[in-house]
Amino acid sequence: MERTSYDVAIVGAGVVGCAVAHELARYQVRTVLIERAAEVGFGTSKANSGIIHGGHQAGAATLKGRLEWAGNQRWGALCDELGFGFARVGGLTVALAEEELPVLDRLLHHAAEKGVPGVQRWDRRRILAAEPNLTPGVVAGVWAPTTAVINPYEACFGLAAAAAAAGVVVLTDTPVMQLRQLTDGWQLDTPHDTLSARFVLNAAGVHATDVAQLAGLPGYRTRARKGEEYLLDKRLQGLVTRVIYPCPSATSKGTLVIPTYDGTIMIGPTAEMVDDPDDTSTTSAGAERVLAAARRLVPGISERDVIAEFAGVRAVLDDEDFRIGPTEAPGLFDVAGIQSPGLTAAPAIAELVVHQLRDAGLELRPRHDPLPTVAPPLRTARLSVLEHRRLADADPRAAHVVCRCELVTEAEIHDAIVHGARTLDGLKFRTRAGMGRCQGGFCSTRCMEQLANELQVPMTAVTKRGGASWLVVDRHEESQP
Numbered sequence: 001m002e003r004t005s006y007d008v009a010i011v012g013a014g015v016v017g018c019a020v021a022h023e024l025a026r027y028q029v030r031t032v033l034i035e036r037a038a039e040v041g042f043g044t045s046k047a048n049s050g051i052i053h054g055g056h057q058a059g060a061a062t063l064k065g066r067l068e069w070a071g072n073q074r075w076g077a078l079c080d081e082l083g084f085g086f087a088r089v090g091g092l093t094v095a096l097a098e099e100e101l102p103v104l105d106r107l108l109h110h111a112a113e114k115g116v117p118g119v120q121r122w123d124r125r126r127i128l129a130a131e132p133n134l135t136p137g138v139v140a141g142v143w144a145p146t147t148a149v150i151n152p153y154e155a156c157f158g159l160a161a162a163a164a165a166a167g168v169v170v171l172t173d174t175p176v177m178q179l180r181q182l183t184d185g186w187q188l189d190t191p192h193d194t195l196s197a198r199f200v201l202n203a204a205g206v207h208a209t210d211v212a213q214l215a216g217l218p219g220y221r222t223r224a225r226k227g228e229e230y231l232l233d234k235r236l237q238g239l240v241t242r243v244i245y246p247c248p249s250a251t252s253k254g255t256l257v258i259p260t261y262d263g264t265i266m267i268g269p270t271a272e273m274v275d276d277p278d279d280t281s282t283t284s285a286g287a288e289r290v291l292a293a294a295r296r297l298v299p300g301i302s303e304r305d306v307i308a309e310f311a312g313v314r315a316v317l318d319d320e321d322f323r324i325g326p327t328e329a330p331g332l333f334d335v336a337g338i339q340s341p342g343l344t345a346a347p348a349i350a351e352l353v354v355h356q357l358r359d360a361g362l363e364l365r366p367r368h369d370p371l372p373t374v375a376p377p378l379r380t381a382r383l384s385v386l387e388h389r390r391l392a393d394a395d396p397r398a399a400h401v402v403c404r405c406e407l408v409t410e411a412e413i414h415d416a417i418v419h420g421a422r423t424l425d426g427l428k429f430r431t432r433a434g435m436g437r438c439q440g441g442f443c444s445t446r447c448m449e450q451l452a453n454e455l456q457v458p459m460t461a462v463t464k465r466g467g468a469s470w471l472v473v474d475r476h477e478e479s480q481p
């Protein structure tokens with residue numbers, strides 16, 4: 001059987017796989033990015049706190065600590081290139097008791113050893129002047145101006161779209177089911193196709209162990225640590241203006257209060273080991289824990305403010321560090337155990353992996369032309385009235401509002417579909433339709449209709465997030481013999 005052959009196959013299109021694909025696109029390398037979900041970024045990369053950590057959270061002795069700061073420094077330029085939501089709002093880690101003060105010293109030490117600029121100790125007065133809604137019980141804090149917030153799904157879409165525009169083949173709805181070693185590389189079996197690649201990167205997140213086992217490697221144990229997050233009503237915008245961290249423990253940064261890029265306040269996450277790597281359920285116990293911990297930092301937060309909740313699962317290895325590099329199987333690389341701060345570190349992980357591929361014999365000839373640019377997503381809510389009017393004159397779809405809470409128009413839904421949205425969640429993450437107070441009560445059916453019309457499929461084929469997550473059933477069809 002004839003196989004499509006590549007230099008590099010990346011298994012898993014989370015933020016790590018997308019960042020590696022984008023980095024490889026700078027070179028004349030035939031790359032395929034393979035994702036089992038309906039769209040890129042639909043694993044842990046869409047379900048996190050959306051923070052680009054300041055660079056001082058983890059120590060320089062760990063790989064994740066070194067890549068945290070290296071990655072942090074690269075996100076600004078990527079945002080300029082790709083136009084996703086990103087803002088350096090800064091982060092404040094606060095001690096609520098004298099006993100926690102050594103933790104602040106440790107963060108200052110991390111900043112000094114890694115050369116993170118601007119990280120300072122703040123006293124209680126300065127903290128409360130900057131963030132008056134914090135608990136008056138705050139003792140002291142560490143301020144990091146390098147901390148940023150990001151729309152992580154937009155980043156995945158942007159990285160993958162730019163990589164695709166540069167020639168990377170992006171396959172979604174394509175689980176890798178078997179890996180077979182060839183004389184010079186690997187054969188990858190998927191339900192649709194058989195591919196081959198000289199190098200395979202295992203960037204499968206919480207499923208990295210499964211993918212290693214497909215290649216016959218006994219591998220390592222990837223455990224799953226779930227984190228629940230809770231989104232608050234937009235009317236609380238401005239309650240805090242910086243990311244507020246409690247003093248971290250050895251395995252968790254604790255429950256944070258996060259001013260997200262789009263203005264909603266988010267609180268979370270929890271950190272709980274679970275048996276099922278796909279367990280993204282939220283629980284009343286989790287909600288209680290998050291609310292109690294968030295209230296310790298910002299007492300004004302109430303459970304009545306919660307408008308949405310979700311959970312993501314961190315991929316954790318026994319040594320609590322990233323595992324990046326060649327395996328004992330020639331040509332197969334691990335990019336595994338990418339727990340927090342994996343989002344922050346992703347661009348640096350990509351650079352490291354590309355260097356490792358070069359060291360293993362991949363020829364890296366730069367492209368002849370610059371990387372193609374991709375248009376940033378259309379966002380009517382960010383336009384002035386005059387700009388919106390001009391847009392609506394040129395495209396009447398921009399005058400039709402689909403999502404009232406977030407002011408999303410038919411023009412944006414169309415733009416998102418043109419750029420690859422295939423599911424209701426894909427539209428939501430690209431446009432914010434359904435992310436407001438009514439959580440899609442008004443716009444879901446409108447979005448589904450537009451998806452069905454533009455993709456020329458029946459409404460019954462539209463799914464929430466791919467697979468069997470259909471939203472409507474044709475009872476008439478069901479009742480036919």
Ligand SMILES: Cc1cc2nc3c(=O)[nH]c(=O)nc-3n(C[C@H](O)[C@H](O)[C@H](O)COP(=O)(O)OP(=O)(O)OC[C@H]3O[C@@H](n4cnc5c(N)ncnc54)[C@H](O)[C@@H]3O)c2cc1C
Pocket residue numbers: 011012013014015016017034035036037041042043044045046047048049050051052053174175176177203204205206207211225226227228229269311312313314338339340341342343344345
């Ligand atoms: C609650 C929570 C909060 C977090 N907050 C932050 C934060 O604020 N800042 C930060 O830096 N980090 C944070 N993290 C960590 C960060 O989200 C992860 O490190 C990062 O998203 C991991 O990316 P990834 O690409 O390795 O994994 P994923 O995004 O999970 O991507 C792996 C992909 O592989 C695919 N896949 C699996 N098996 C196969 C197969 N056989 N074939 C094809 N595809 C396959 C999956 O579908 C998935 O899309 C948080 C994590 C959680 C859970």
